[in-house]
Amino acid sequence: MNFLEERILKDGIVKEGNVLKVDSFLNHQMDIALFDKMGKEFKSRFDGKPINKILTIEASGIGIAAVTAQHFGVPVVFAKKAKSINLEGEMYVAEVESFTHRTKNQVIVAKKFLNQDDHVLIIDDFLANGCALQGLIQIVQSAGAAVEGIGIAIEKGFQPGGQIIRNLGFHLESLAIVDQMDEATGAITFREK
Numbered sequence: 365m366n367f368l369e370e371r372i373l374k375d376g377i378v379k380e381g382n383v384l385k386v387d388s389f390l391n392h393q394m395d396i397a398l399f400d401k402m403g404k405e406f407k408s409r410f411d412g413k414p415i416n417k418i419l420t421i422e423a424s425g426i427g428i429a430a431v432t433a434q435h436f437g438v439p440v441v442f443a444k445k446a447k448s449i450n451l452e453g454e455m456y457v458a459e460v461e462s463f464t465h466r467t468k469n470q471v472i473v474a475k476k477f478l479n480q481d482d483h484v485l486i487i488d489d490f491l492a493n494g495c496a497l498q499g500l501i502q503i504v505q506s507a508g509a510a511v512e513g514i515g516i517a518i519e520k521g522f523q524p525g526g527q528i529i530r531n532l533g534f535h536l537e538s539l540a541i542v543d544q545m546d547e548a549t550g551a552i553t554f555r556e557k
């Protein structure tokens with residue numbers, strides 16, 4: 365079991381509706397020493413790739429992306445959630461359905477921060493159905509940039525996102541893959557590597 369899996373077992377809480385609550389170390393209060401280990405791990409898993417930019421989505425991806433960026437020595441761009449767009453000419457736009465809030469948002473990135481010369485590592489906290497990632501991938505592709513890899517802290521392996529993204533041929537690395545979780549007992553089972 366790796367450091368993140370150990371922390372999830374210690375402090376993660378299984379909620380109804382297939383939601384794993386990790387707000388004591390990742391989604392609300394943030395354990396920066398843990399993020400630093402995650403950043404180091406992403407650096408080793410994507411070693412040798414010509415990554416010059418990290419892309420994430422607000423809000424909870426930003427902390428992990430920022431600490432990870434220290435290990436790569438590159439800037440972070442975060443896609444912003446926007447209710448209405450009136451700057452379309454200057455923005456890349458994608459539609460994203462939120463798993464936790466069940467709402468649809470447009471997410472935007474200013475064109476000046478992403479272009480065809482960029483080699484992007486996408487980072488996010490959770491992968492569930494894959495909507496957030498597909499929106500980010502769409503934005504990178506609209507810019508003519510390359511997706512060099514995707515780094516996720518916690519993948520919920522019993523939801524379809526991971527399979528969809530891997531089937532599309534992307535290099536996806538999840539630090540912890542939860543294969544089962546039981547709301548009644550609180551038990552969490554990880555995928556064996």
Ligand code: 5GP
Pocket residue numbers: 382383384385386391424461462463464488489490491492493494495496497520525
């Ligand atoms: P997806 O688009 O893959 O369905 O969901 C990804 C987004 O939903 C993540 O960025 C994360 O913010 C949120 N999310 C999905 N599942 C969970 C969960 O079990 N716990 C928490 N805390 N967030 C989740």
